[in-house]
Amino acid sequence: MERRFHNPYRYWASGFGFELLVFSAFIALMALVALVARWIFG
Amino acid sequence: MWIRLQNSEISSIAHYLGRLMFGVGLVQLVPLLTAVLSREWDPAFDYLFGVGLTMLVSVLLMSLSTEASAISRREALMISGLAWLTATVLAAVPLVLSGHYGSFLDSIFETASGFTTSGLTLTQDMDHLANAHNMWRHLTHLIGGQGIIVAAVSLAIGIKGGAFSLYLAEGRDEQILPNVVHTARFIWFVTGIWVAFGTLALTVNGLWHGMSFDRSFLHSFWLTIAAYDTGGFGPQSSNTLFYHNAMLEFITVVLMMAGTLNFNLHADLWRGDKGEIFKNLEARTLSANLLILTAFAAAGMAATSLMGSASEVVRKGAYHVISANSGTGHQSIYAVQWEDMGPAAFYAVMLAMAFGGMVSSTAGGIKALRIGVMIKSVVLEVRRALSPPSAVVRTKFHHLTDRVLTPELMAAAFMIFALYIFTYITGGLIGAAYGYPLGDALFESISAAANVGLSTGITSPDMPTGLKWVYTIQMWIGRLEFLTLFALVAAVVHSLVPGRRNA
Numbered sequence: 001m002e003r004r005f006h007n008p009y010r011y012w013a014s015g016f017g018f019e020l021l022v023f024s025a026f027i028a029l030m031a032l033v034a035l036v037a038r039w040i041f042g
Numbered sequence: 043m044w045i046r047l048q049n050s051e052i053s054s055i056a057h058y059l060g061r062l063m064f065g066v067g068l069v070q071l072v073p074l075l076t077a078v079l080s081r082e083w084d085p086a087f088d089y090l091f092g093v094g095l096t097m098l099v100s101v102l103l104m105s106l107s108t109e110a111s112a113i114s115r116r117e118a119l120m121i122s123g124l125a126w127l128t129a130t131v132l133a134a135v136p137l138v139l140s141g142h143y144g145s146f147l148d149s150i151f152e153t154a155s156g157f158t159t160s161g162l163t164l165t166q167d168m169d170h171l172a173n174a175h176n177m178w179r180h181l182t183h184l185i186g187g188q189g190i191i192v193a194a195v196s197l198a199i200g201i202k203g204g205a206f207s208l209y210l211a212e213g214r215d216e217q218i219l220p221n222v223v224h225t226a227r228f229i230w231f232v233t234g235i236w237v238a239f240g241t242l243a244l245t246v247n248g249l250w251h252g253m254s255f256d257r258s259f260l261h262s263f264w265l266t267i268a269a270y271d272t273g274g275f276g277p278q279s280s281n282t283l284f285y286h287n288a289m290l291e292f293i294t295v296v297l298m299m300a301g302t303l304n305f306n307l308h309a310d311l312w313r314g315d316k317g318e319i320f321k322n323l324e325a326r327t328l329s330a331n332l333l334i335l336t337a338f339a340a341a342g343m344a345a346t347s348l349m350g351s352a353s354e355v356v357r358k359g360a361y362h363v364i365s366a367n368s369g370t371g372h373q374s375i376y377a378v379q380w381e382d383m384g385p386a387a388f389y390a391v392m393l394a395m396a397f398g399g400m401v402s403s404t405a406g407g408i409k410a411l412r413i414g415v416m417i418k419s420v421v422l423e424v425r426r427a428l429s430p431p432s433a434v435v436r437t438k439f440h441h442l443t444d445r446v447l448t449p450e451l452m453a454a455a456f457m458i459f460a461l462y463i464f465t466y467i468t469g470g471l472i473g474a475a476y477g478y479p480l481g482d483a484l485f486e487s488i489s490a491a492a493n494v495g496l497s498t499g500i501t502s503p504d505m506p507t508g509l510k511w512v513y514t515i516q517m518w519i520g521r522l523e524f525l526t527l528f529a530l531v532a533a534v535v536h537s538l539v540p541g542r543r544n545a
Binding site for chain 2: 022030
C-alpha cells in the first residue's frame with residue numbers, strides 16, 4: 001500500500017504519548033531480560 | 043567516468059558553503075548569549091571572535107558567486123562534504139581559545155565528535171568548563187544530529203533548485219512530506235517536542251535532588267540534546283556517572299530510544315498509524331538486537347564479582363547496551379571498569395555499537411534495517427537452495443510500506459556492511475599498532491566509526507596525534523556514511539590531476 005502524505009502534525013500529542021509508553025515498556029522489558037539472564041547464569 | 047569540476051561549479055559550491063557557514067555563525071550567538079548571562083567574559087570574547095571569523099569566511103565564500111544558481115547532485119555532494127569539514131574547523135576556534143584543549147587539533151577533534159554526534163572528548167578539566175563552552179559543545183550535537191543541511195533547508199536559506207540534492211547528499215532519505223523544506227521542518231518539530239519534554243523532566247528531577255535551578259536547567263538541556271541526538275557529551279568529566287541517579291538514567295534512555303527511531307516512523311506514529319512500529323522490519327530487528335545483547339551482557343556480568351548485582355546488570359549492563367546501540371555513548375562507569383564488567387558484556391556492548399540504530403535517525407553504525415535485510419537475504423538464499431530450480435522464490439518485508447527484497451537492496455546492504463567492518467577493523471589495527479590492547483583498540487575504533495562515544499580510556503588528550511586524526515576521519519566517515527566523503531575526495535583528487543579536463 002503506497003504511503004500517503006497525510007498531515008503528520010495532526011495526532012502529534014497522541015503519537016508522542018504512545019512513543020513514551022512504548023519506549024518505557026521496552027526499557028522495562030530489557031531490564032526484565034537482564035534480570036532473567038542474571039538469574040539463569042548467576 | 044570522472045568529470046573535473048568546472049570554475050562555475052566551484053564558485054557555486056563556495057557560494058552555498060558560505061550560506062551554510064552563515065548559519066553556523068548565527069548559532070554561535072547562543073553560547074555568546076550564555077556567556078553574557080553567566081557573566082563569563084573571557085568565553086564571551088571567544089564567541090565574539092568565533093562569530094566574527096565565521097561570518098567573515100561566510101561572506102568571502104558567498105562573494106565568489108553573485109547569485110545562487112540551481113545545483114546538481116554532484117555539487118550537492120561536494121557542498122555537503124565541505125560544509126561538515128568547514129563547520130568543524132570554524133566551530134573549533136572558540137574552543138581552542140578557551141584553554142581547555144591541548145591544541146587546535148584537539149578542539150577540531152571535539153567539534154568533529156560533536157557534529158558527528160560521536161561524543162568522544164578531549165576536553166581538559168571539563169568539570170571547570172564555562173557554561174558557554176558546554177553550551178557550544180552540546181549545540182554541535184543538535185546541529186550535527188539534525189544535519190547541517192537539514193538545518194539550512196528548514197530555514198530555506200535561499201537554496202534554489204538543489205535543496206533535495208543537498209538533503210540526500212547529507213545521507214538523509216526521509217520524504218515525510220512532499221516538499222523537502224516541510225520535511226526538514228517536521229524533523230525539527232519532533233526534535234522540539236522531545237527536547238522540551240527531556241529538559242523539563244530532567245530539570246524537575248534535578249531540582250528534586252537538590253540542584254540549583256540554573257544548574258539543573260542547563261545540565262538537563264545539555265543531557266537532553268546529547269541523549270536525543272544520540273551524541274553522548276556530558277557537562278561533567280564522569281559523564282552520567284556524575285549524577286548517580288536512576289531516574290536520570292531512565293529519562294535519558296527514553297530519549298536515546300526516541301533519537302534512534304527512524305524519523306519516518308515518528309511521522310507514521312504521529313499521523314495515527316500506531317501499528318507501524320510493530321510490523322516494521324527495522325523496529326523488529328532493533329528490538330531483537332537490544333534484547334539479545336542485553337541478555338549476553340547481563341549473563342556475563344552475573345559471573346563477575348563486582349558487577350553481578352541486580353542493580354548493576356540493569357543500570358550498567360542494559361544501560362550501556364542501549365547507549366551503545368543507539369549511538370549515544372553516555373557512560374555511567376569509569377573507563378577502567380569495562381574490565382570489571384567481564385568479557386561477555388564488553389563484547390556485547392561492542393557489537394551493539396557496531397550494529398547501530400535505525401536509518402533516518404541520529405544513530406550511527408551499520409543500522410538495523412541493513413541487518414534485517416541481510417538476515418532476510420540469507421533466509422531467501424536458503425529457501426532458494428531448498429526449492430526446485432524452476433521455482434521463483436521471492437521474499438517481502440515491511441518497512442513503512444510492503445517491499446520486495448530485490449538484489450539491489452541486498453547488494454546495497456552488504457556493501458555498506460562491508461565498508462563499516464573494514465573501517466572498524468582498520469581503526470582497531472591502527473590502535474593496536476600504537477601499542478594499545480587489541481580489544482580496547484577495536485572498541486575505540488568502533489565507537490568512533492559508529493559515532494557512539496563510549497571509551498575504554500584510549501581517547502584522551504595524551505593519545506598519539508596520528509590516532510586523533512584516525513578517529514576524527516572515522517567519525518566523519520561514519521556520519522556521512524562513506525558516499526559523500528568518498529565523492530568529495532574523488533572530486534578533489536581528480537581536479538588536481540593534470541591532463542584532460544573531462545574523461
